[in-house]
Amino acid sequence: MKILHLNYYESQGGAAIAVQRIHNALLAKNIDSQIIISKKNSNNPKVIGPNSTFEEILNLLKISFQRKLNKFSSLKTDFSQSYNLIPSNILDKIKKNNPDILHLHWIGNEMISIKQLSKIKIPIVWTLHDMWPYCASEHYTHSDDYIYGYNKKNYYFIDFNYLAWKLKKKFLNNNINFVATSNWQKNNLSKSFLYKNNYNQLIPLPIDTNFWRPIDKKVSRNILEIKTEKVILFGGDDFVSRKWKGFESIKTILKEANKNKLLSDTTFIFFGDDKNFLNEAKNFEINFKYFKNIAPNSYDLKLLYSASDLLLVPSSLESFGQLALEAMSCGIPTVCFDKTGVVDIIDHLKTGYISKENSISDFINGINWCLDKKNSDFLFKNCINRTNEKFSSDKVAEMYIELYKKLI
Numbered sequence: 001m002k003i004l005h006l007n008y009y010e011s012q013g014g015a016a017i018a019v020q021r022i023h024n025a026l027l028a029k030n031i032d033s034q035i036i037i038s039k040k041n042s043n044n045p046k047v048i049g050p051n052s053t054f055e056e057i058l059n060l061l062k063i064s065f066q067r068k069l070n071k072f073s074s075l076k077t078d079f080s081q082s083y084n085l086i087p088s089n090i091l092d093k094i095k096k097n098n099p100d101i102l103h104l105h106w107i108g109n110e111m112i113s114i115k116q117l118s119k120i121k122i123p124i125v126w127t128l129h130d131m132w133p134y135c136a137s138e139h140y141t142h143s144d145d146y147i148y149g150y151n152k153k154n155y156y157f158i159d160f161n162y163l164a165w166k167l168k169k170k171f172l173n174n175n176i177n178f179v180a181t182s183n184w185q186k187n188n189l190s191k192s193f194l195y196k197n198n199y200n201q202l203i204p205l206p207i208d209t210n211f212w213r214p215i216d217k218k219v220s221r222n223i224l225e226i227k228t229e230k231v232i233l234f235g236g237d238d239f240v241s242r243k244w245k246g247f248e249s250i251k252t253i254l255k256e257a258n259k260n261k262l263l264s265d266t267t268f269i270f271f272g273d274d275k276n277f278l279n280e281a282k283n284f285e286i287n288f289k290y291f292k293n294i295a296p297n298s299y300d301l302k303l304l305y306s307a308s309d310l311l312l313v314p315s316s317l318e319s320f321g322q323l324a325l326e327a328m329s330c331g332i333p334t335v336c337f338d339k340t341g342v343v344d345i346i347d348h349l350k351t352g353y354i355s356k357e358n359s360i361s362d363f364i365n366g367i368n369w370c371l372d373k374k375n376s377d378f379l380f381k382n383c384i385n386r387t388n389e390k391f392s393s394d395k396v397a398e399m400y401i402e403l404y405k406k407l408i
Contacts, residue, residue: 001031001032001100001101001401001404001405001408002032002033002034002097002098002099002100002101003026003031003032003033003034003099003100003101003103003404004033004034004035004036004094004097004099004101004102004103005019005022005023005033005034005035005036005103005104005105006035006036006037006090006102006103006104006105006107006111006112007019007035007036007037007105007106007107008037008038008039008106008107008108008109008111009037009038009039009106010035010037010039010040010041010042010044010047010049011041011042011296012039013106013237014129014319014320014322015105015106015129015130016037016106017296017297017322018105018127018129018181018205018320018322019035019105019106020035020297021205021206021207021208021393022103022127022205022206022396022397022400023035023046024208024393025206025393025394025396025397025400026397026400026401027046028393028394028397029394029397029398029401031397031401033046034046034047034048034097034099035047035048036048036090036093036094036097037049038050038059038109038111039056039059048093048097051089055089059109059110062086062109062110063109063110065086065110066081066082066083066109066110069083069085069160070160072158072159072160075136075137075138075161077138077141078242078243078244079138079139079140079141079244080108080138080139081137081138081139081161082108082109082110082132082137082139082164083110083137083160083161083163083164084107084108084110084111084112084113084114084164084167085110085113085114085160085163085164085167086110086113087113087115087116088110088111088112088113088116090111090112090116091112091116091119091120094120094122099122100122100123100404100408101122101123101124101125101404101407101408102120102122102123102124102125103124103125103126103127104124104125104126104127105126105127105129106129106130106132108132108139114164114167114168114171114172115167115171117171117172118171118172118173123175123177123407123408124175124176124177125177125178125179125400125403125404125407126176126177126178126179127178127179127181127203128178128179128180128181128185128189128319129181129319129320130319131146131188131317131319133178133189133194133195134146134188134189134192134193134194134195135165136150136161136162136164136165136168137160137161137164137165138161140244140317142316142317146188146192146193146194147191147192147193148193149165149193150162150165168194169193169194172194176195176198176199177198177199177201177403177407178195178198178199178200178201179200179201179202179203179400179403180200180201180202180203181202181203181204181205181319181320181341182202182204182319182320182321182340182341182342182343182344183202183341183343183344184318184319184339184340184341184343184344185319185320185341186200186202201403203396203399203400203403204320204344204345204390204391204396205320205322205325205391205396206391206392206393206395206396206397207322207325207326207329207387207391207392207393208393209329209387209388209392209393211297211302212302212326212329212330212387213329213330214305214306214330214331214332214380214384215302215303215306215330216306217306217307220303220304220306220307221307223303223307224269224289224303224304224307226267226289226307228265228266228267228287229265229266230263230265230266230267230309230310230371231266231267231268231269231307231308231309231310232263232266232267232268232269232308232309232310232311232312232367232371233269233271233304233305233308233310233311233312233327233332234250234268234269234270234271234311234312234313235269235270235271235272235291235294235323236271236272236323237272237273237274238272238273238274239270239272239274239277240274240276240277240280241274241275241276244315244316244317244318245314245315246312246313246314246315246316246337247280249314249360249363250312250314251280252360253312253314253360253363253364253367254268254284254285254286256360256361256364257364257367258285258286262364262367262368263286263287266286266287267287267288267289268286268287268288268289269288269289269290269291269304269307269308270288270289270290270291271290271291271292271294271301271304272292272294273292273293277290278290291304301326302326302330305326305327305330305332306330306331306332308327308332309332309370309371309376310332310333310334310335310367310370310371311323311324311327311332311333311334311335312334312335312336312367313334313335313336313342314335314336314337314363315336315337315340315342316337316339316340317340318340318341318342319340319341320341320342320344320345321334321336321340321341321342321344321345324336324342324345324346324352325345325387325391327383328345328346328351328352328383328386328387329383329384329387329391330383331379331380331381331383331384332380332383333346333351333352333353333370333379333383334346334351334352334353335352335353335354335355335363335366335367335370336352336353336354336355337354337355337356337357337358337359337363338354338355338356338357339357345391347382347386349369350378350379350382350386351379351382351383351386352366352370352379352383353365353366353367353369353370354366
């Protein structure tokens with residue numbers, strides 16, 4: 001069985017991390033797995049990148065062109081957009097590798113045109129890492145246009161957001177086998193205008209439990225020079241700029257918690273590169289540390305989880321929630337709102353706390369409950385057990401292999 005994955009990035013972003021984890025899980029099961037990417041930064045022979053410098057430059061020009069198209073889109077959004085109008089040489093690469101299954105992931109930035117996707121004759125599996133497959137050009141949205149259909153909304157000669165929708169409607173067919181990583185994604189897809197009748201299976205993202213395992217808490221805190229009794233963690237790349245990540249909720253939570261002196265003897269750790277954070281932090285009245293350059297899949301990130309008592313994920317949009325899974329694998333509970341894909345990871349009052357949607361007071365209740373010392377050993381053990389039982393690389397690989405076999 002030969003599986004060929006398509007993902008734009010090799011290591012940048014959550015989808016790239018997820019693809020590498022799925023790919024490695026399949027290799028461990030002796031499945032022939034390779035990845036085609038458009039931006040390569042390793043010497044991994046299983047990863048197929050651009051054939052030449054010219055192709056690399058062309059890929060950059062496509063992204064520049066795509067950004068210019070945003071001016072002619074009816075959609076004004078903070079979310080990234082991909083139109084996938086320009087043909088590429090991806091079909092030749094697919095043909096050359098001759099896989100049994102083509103496994104799509106995050107294919108934005110003009111990696112392959114929408115029309116080209118319709119020319120692929122082998123079985124297609126598409127794992128949902130955001131909302132783009134069933135939207136027009138946007139990778140996430142708060143709108144319900146993806147349910148009822150898009151209309152042309154501006155007065156330009158061409159509305160490129162609407163054009164992307166029309167092309168998907170015309171060329172993307174019912175032969176795509178979707179994998180939702182969470183019930184949130186599965187429900188979205190099931191009510192989408194484009195794919196409500198498509199095959200739709202739920203398979204979570206995997207995690208390597210041999211790597212993501214806890215480091216002794218005292219050792220972790222000594223290394224990070226943390227001396228407080230409690231430690232709370234929040235972050236991710238662009239965690240301020242990406243408004244849907246919930247930084248405004250964090251600010252409100254901090255303000256309310258300070259009123260009631262709930263954060264005494266507590267260190268708040270922020271992590272991830274965001275140019276706006278230090279300006280925002282000027283008004284904080286809390287004890288905090290900021291770790292800017294924390295690489296994904298790194299010992300440093302594992303150290304942050306292990307030093308913490310709790311991870312906060314107040315996102316309003318989240319396809320899955322790999323940070324919550326990594327934290328759980330290190331024995332750390334998570335508090336989230338009752339929305340998005342993060343809910344599938346947490347077992348309420350066993351591995352964390354699922355707050356009432358948009359309720360800051362209940363979110364704070366969750367923080368207090370998770371930080372209660374009498375719950376700490378209970379939460380730690382449950383987090384480790386749940387990770388092994390539901391999200392291990394071995395279990396997720398088996399689920400994908402079973403799906404592949406049905407399609408060949």
